[in-house]
Structure formats: C-alpha cells, structure tokens
Amino acid sequence: MRFASAVLVTMFGTVVGSFLNVCIYRLPLRKSVMWPGSHCPSCGAAVKPYDNVPIAGYLWLRGRCRNCRAPISIQYPIVELVTGAVFLGAFLLFDSPAILIQRLLFACAMIVLFVIDLEHRILPDVITLPGIVAGLLFSLLLPPGWRDSLIGIVLGGGSLWLMGELYFRIRHEEGMGFGDVKMLAMIGAFLGWKLMLLTLVLSSFLGSIIGVAMIALNRGDMKYALPFGTFLAIGALVAAVVGDGIIAWYSAFYY
Ligand SMILES: [Zn+2]
Numbered sequence: 001m002r003f004a005s006a007v008l009v010t011m012f013g014t015v016v017g018s019f020l021n022v023c024i025y026r027l028p029l030r031k032s033v034m035w036p037g038s039h040c041p042s043c044g045a046a047v048k049p050y051d052n053v054p055i056a057g058y059l060w061l062r063g064r065c066r067n068c069r070a071p072i073s074i075q076y077p078i079v080e081l082v083t084g085a086v087f088l089g090a091f092l093l094f095d096s097p098a099i100l101i102q103r104l105l106f107a108c109a110m111i112v113l114f115v116i117d118l119e120h121r122i123l124p125d126v127i128t129l130p131g132i133v134a135g136l137l138f139s140l141l142l143p144p145g146w147r148d149s150l151i152g153i154v155l156g157g158g159s160l161w162l163m164g165e166l167y168f169r170i171r172h173e174e175g176m177g178f179g180d181v182k183m184l185a186m187i188g189a190f191l192g193w194k195l196m197l198l199t200l201v202l203s204s205f206l207g208s209i210i211g212v213a214m215i216a217l218n219r220g221d222m223k224y225a226l227p228f229g230t231f232l233a234i235g236a237l238v239a240a241v242v243g244d245g246i247i248a249w250y251s252a253f254y255y
Contacts, residue, residue, distance in 0.1 A: 005091070006092065009087050009091040011054075011084070013083050013084035013087025014054035014083060015054055016083055016087070016108060017080035018052070018076075020083055020111055021075075021079050021080070022038065023112050024079065024116055024119075027116065027126060028116055040065040040067060040068060045065065045067035045068065048066065054080040054084070055080050058076055059077070086104070089241060098142055102138045102190070105134070106131075106135070107240060109127055110237050111237075112127060113183060113229055113232075114230050117179075117227045117229035121177075122177075123180065123183050125182065128179065128183050128185070128186050132153055132182070132185050132186045132189045134189075134190075135149060135152075135153075135190035136189045139189065139190075143192070144191060144194070144195070145192070148193055149188070149189050149190075151188070152185075152187070152188025152189055152190075152191065152192045152196045153185045153188045154185075156184035156186075156188030156189075157181050157182065161181045164178075164180075177229075180228050183229055183232055183233075184200070187199050191236070194243075194247055195239045195244070196239075198239045198243050198247065199232065199235040199236045199239045199243075200232075201235075202234075202235035202238055203231040204231075207228065207231045210226060
C-alpha cells in the first residue's frame with residue numbers, strides 16, 4: 001500500500017515537474033502559465049497530449065519536436081525527474097500531510113528559481129513576493145511558527161540587503177541583486193530563521209567550493225561563474241529536508 005502510494009506520488013511529482021517547466025519557460029517572458037497549452041518554441045506546433053507525458057514523452061520523441069524535428073532541451077526531462085525524486089523523498093520523510101504540502105510547494109519554488117536564475121540571472125518577483133506571504137501564512141499553523149517565520153523574513157532579507165549595501169559602498173559595484181534579498185526572505189518565511197541561517201551557511205560553503213574548483217580548473221572569473229540564487233536554492237532544499245537533523249546534531253555537539 002505504501003509502495004503503491006510512493007509510486008503514485010512520484011508520478012504526480014513528474015507531472016508537477018512538467019508544469020514547473022512551463023513556469024521556467026514562460027515566467028521570464030512574462031507570459032501566462034495557464035494559457036495556451038504547450039507549443040514547440042521552434043515551429044509553434046501544439047504539443048500533442050500523448051507526447052506531453054513527463055520523461056516518457058521526451059524519450060519516445062528522442063528529444064525532438066514531432067512536427068519540425070527541432071531538438072527539445074534535455075532540461076525538460078531533468079526538471080521532471082528531479083521534481084519526481086523530490087516528491088518521493090518528501091513523501092518518505094514527512095508524515096504530516098500539511099507539512100508535506102508546505103515543504104513540496106517550497107521545493108517547487110526553489111526548483112523554478114534555480115533554473116531561471118541559472119539561465120536568465122533573475123529571480124522573478126512573481127515567485128518570491130507571494131512566496132514570502134505564503135510562507136508566513138503556512139507558519140501560522142505549522143512549523144516553524146509565525147514568530148520564527150517573521151524573524152526569518154526580516155533577518156534573511158535584512159542581512160543580504162545589508163551585505164549588498166556594504167559591498168556597494170566599499171567596491172562601488174553591484175555584488176548582490178535585490179532578487180537574492182527577496183529570495184532569502186522567502187526562505188526565512190517558509191523555514192524559519194534557524195534553517196534560513198543554515199541555508200546561508202550551506203550556500204556560501206557550496207559557492208566557495210565551486211568557486212575554488214573554477215579557479216583550479218582555470219575557468220575564469222568565479223564571480224560570474226554561477227549566480228548566488230542557484231546556491232541559495234540548493235542550500236534551501238537541503239535545509240528543508242535534513243536541516244532539522246543538522247541543527248539537532250550541532251546543538252548536541254556544543255551544549
Ligand atoms: Zn517544432
């Protein structure tokens with residue numbers, strides 16, 4: 001029974017991933033995510049419902065449009081696969097259906113922000129601003145509770161804003177976008193200030209490792225290698241899943 005549920009949840013996750021692909025493609029273009037249905041970006045032909053099956057559609061079309069044979073980005077099945085895996089992981093980890101929905105909604109937003117930041121170097125307000133409100137509303141009834149959520153918003157947004165300001169005053173160049181500020185505020189709203197700080201630590205750590213690796217491989221200026229929002233998204237996903245465990249372990253270690 002639990003196995004059947006897990007399979008269903010994973011399949012549902014890939015369908016949600018398919019919708020996330022639509023958001024990733026259309027939100028930066030300021031197009032509606034609801035209407036019209038999916039079209040080939042090359043020839044404009046409508047995607048047939050039976051070709052629109054997550055992952056499988058890409059495989060049996062061998063990564064090409066049925067009409068014009070233009071290649072379809074590998075990013076589509078990857079996003080569907082990752083979303084399916086995240087749904088399965090969350091289903092196995094969280095017993096409470098309410099917390100499951102809260103964390104999955106958050107994870108979906110992080111996946112969309114990750115890809116959009118990677119491709120366009122922007123973090124759209126249409127995700128982060130409603131995200132801050134949604135995170136706070138969930139926290140009225142669920143962990144981390146509205147106090148931790150509110151502190152997370154102020155501390156998360158505030159700390160990055162302050163860092164950006166200081167960087168700008170000292171170096172006279174834009175180091176941190178305002179999109180990152182709103183994104184960390186959203187992370188604080190959903191996860192509370194403790195997991196928000198953990199996200200910041202994990203993201204900075206990951207950023208340093210990638211940065212050093214880039215220098216070692218001589219791939220040029222690390223500052224422009226990857227946008228900070230992509231690291232925030234990965235850090236937040238890790239914090240959302242295993243963050244409580246890390247904090248408990250750390251506390252036991254030091255007190
Ligand atoms: Zn086409």
